[in-house]
Amino acid sequence: MTHNAIENYPELQSQMAEWPSFLDKALTPTALIGKRIVVTGAGDGIGKALAKSLACFGADVILLGRTRTKLEAVFDWIKQHTPTDPVIVPCDLAQLDTDTVSALAESISSHYGNLQGLVHCASMLGPKIPLVHYPADQWQTVMQTNVNAVFMLNQGLFDLLDQGDPGCVLHVSSSVGIQGRAYWGAYSASKFALEGLSQILADETETAGKIRVYSVNPGGTRTAMRREAYPLEDPQTLPIPEKHMGLFLFLLVGSLVPDLIKRPLPATGAQIDARKWLA
Ligand SMILES: NC(=O)c1ccc[n+]([C@@H]2O[C@H](COP(=O)([O-])OP(=O)(O)OC[C@H]3O[C@@H](n4cnc5c(N)ncnc54)[C@H](OP(=O)(O)O)[C@@H]3O)[C@@H](O)[C@H]2O)c1
Numbered sequence: 001m002t003h004n005a006i007e008n009y010p011e012l013q014s015q016m017a018e019w020p021s022f023l024d025k026a027l028t029p030t031a032l033i034g035k036r037i038v039v040t041g042a043g044d045g046i047g048k049a050l051a052k053s054l055a056c057f058g059a060d061v062i063l064l065g066r067t068r069t070k071l072e073a074v075f076d077w078i079k080q081h082t083p084t085d086p087v088i089v090p091c092d093l094a095q096l097d098t099d100t101v102s103a104l105a106e107s108i109s110s111h112y113g114n115l116q117g118l119v120h121c122a123s124m125l126g127p128k129i130p131l132v133h134y135p136a137d138q139w140q141t142v143m144q145t146n147v148n149a150v151f152m153l154n155q156g157l158f159d160l161l162d163q164g165d166p167g168c169v170l171h172v173s174s175s176v177g178i179q180g181r182a183y184w185g186a187y188s189a190s191k192f193a194l195e196g197l198s199q200i201l202a203d204e205t206e207t208a209g210k211i212r213v214y215s216v217n218p219g220g221t222r223t224a225m226r227r228e229a230y231p232l233e234d235p236q237t238l239p240i241p242e243k244h245m246g247l248f249l250f251l252l253v254g255s256l257v258p259d260l261i262k263r264p265l266p267a268t269g270a271q272i273d274a275r276k277w278l279a
Contacts, residue, residue: 043070
């Protein structure tokens with residue numbers, strides 16, 4: 001496949017050789033034209049890779065994140081290399097409230113008219129210390145960012161997602177959201193809660209059949225958060241965020257443009273381990 005944007009994204013291009021052929025055939029530069037997708041944590045790591053990748057395949061991406069300069073860098077790359085229409089939404093999810101979510105929904109509605117995807121990549125690690133020493137204020141901040149903000153965004157953007165087109169909500173989770181681990185404190189508890197949110201929303205939307213909901217565990221990935229969690233680890237031993245883009249694109253393109261992907265999607269509500277997807 002030739003594509004200007006992808007030619008300017010060598011980290012993604014290097015991973016595409018490993019994609020199954022059904023995906024490579026489906027993913028033309030126009031695959032996601034007219035699809036609007038919110039990506040939280042879009043300024044760095046997995047969210048940044050996903051925002052750029054979605055734009056490479058035609059989606060208009062709403063780039064939500066904490067640090068304006070990081071979001072602007074992603075915005076500039078997308079504008080330079082793709083014909084899509086991104087917007088940036090600087091937002092500290094630790095401070096998110098329902099009024100802010102309503103204002104976001106209104107601005108998405110007036111700018112784009114609708115929304116098809118919502119991907120929750122943003123999260124914070126918090127301290128890695130025993131529960132008995134865990135500071136209550138940091139517990140609250142991690143839970144607010146990793147769980148409460150996800151609940152508020154899913155709730156406040158739901159009507160926009162539920163306007164008739166197929167939709168998709170992805171929750172980026174973690175192994176410590178499936179099996180608790182000492183010293184992972186609020187981060188681990190927040191990912192258990194995120195798995196619950198994902199399954200509940202999937203169950204509540206399954207009968208209508210328009211919105212698919214998944215949790216995705218990327219496993220160890222070369223990002224700032226991983227460095228914070230494992231400062232002594234050699235980052236070169238870890239996959240880059242773009243390694244996971246085949247899976248994210250499979251789930252999003254498969255959900256939003258079902259005719260393009262000639263492969264059944266996992267059932268809505270599934271917990272997906274990115275490391276097993278291509279195995
Ligand atoms: N990397 C791994 O090994 C790994 C493993 C399992 C699961 N995960 C999950 O993968 C997802 C992406 O993480 P990553 O590894 O890509 O980490 P990352 O590079 O550190 O990115 C995290 C993103 O979340 C944003 N963020 C953090 N707190 C925020 C807040 N209060 N408000 C708004 N945005 C906030 C950050 O914004 P700023 O940069 O502006 O602070 C950043 O863009 C997370 O949900 C993480 O739990 C990662």
